[in-house]
Amino acid sequence: MSISPAEFEKLFSNFRREAFRLETLDDYSGSSDPEMIRAFLAGEPQPDNYNQEWSDEVRGNIEAGKRMYRVHILSRPMTDYLRFELGWGYRKNAKAGEEFFILDTTEQPNPLEGVPDFWMFDESSVVSMNYGEGGKFLGAESHSDPVEWMARRDLALSRAVPFAEWWERYGNE
Numbered sequence: 001m002s003i004s005p006a007e008f009e010k011l012f013s014n015f016r017r018e019a020f021r022l023e024t025l026d027d028y029s030g031s032s033d034p035e036m037i038r039a040f041l042a043g044e045p046q047p048d049n050y051n052q053e054w055s056d057e058v059r060g061n062i063e064a065g066k067r068m069y070r071v072h073i074l075s076r077p078m079t080d081y082l083r084f085e086l087g088w089g090y091r092k093n094a095k096a097g098e099e100f101f102i103l104d105t106t107e108q109p110n111p112l113e114g115v116p117d118f119w120m121f122d123e124s125s126v127v128s129m130n131y132g133e134g135g136k137f138l139g140a141e142s143h144s145d146p147v148e149w150m151a152r153r154d155l156a157l158s159r160a161v162p163f164a165e166w167w168e169r170y171g172n173e
Helices: 005-014 034-041 052-063 080-096 147-159 163-170
Strands: 018-023 067-074 099-104 118-121 125-131 137-143
Touching (some): 005 052, 005 118, 005 125, 005 137, 018 147, 034 080, 052 067, 052 080, 067 147, 099 163, 118 147
Parallel strands (some): 018 067
Antiparallel strands (some): 125 137
16 A cells, blocks of 8 residues: 555654664665766765764664664676665765665575565554655555564565674775
């Protein structure tokens, strides 16, 4: 069932324990600020206020004792967009307390092929996300039964490695 942007946004402030995200695309540029991507690719320094609203939201949730974490399924070589997202976004948001994991499918099959991006809140509310060409966000759908989504989360986490470890090894490729 479709969920409105306002309903979706409320989930980020109303969850009590944890929010998990699975990311499956290698390009979300259609949902990102093209000027920030350009600046990153040009080697410019990251602006202090880059992604500050999200970073503040994460920090507030973490300080309230909640956990925010995600797994990104990807393969190397990284797209320009992934280098931007991981190099600027993940590294900044990790400082705010968000946890990141990478499920690298470069040398192994994707165990979650065909699974859409989703957020799961407190193992009870699940919202899958729909994207169009170039990672343009098109909308979200609420799902009533979290069991299959918990299994997907658990499988992703069982095959993933912490982002910092992965980035140290592959971040300069």
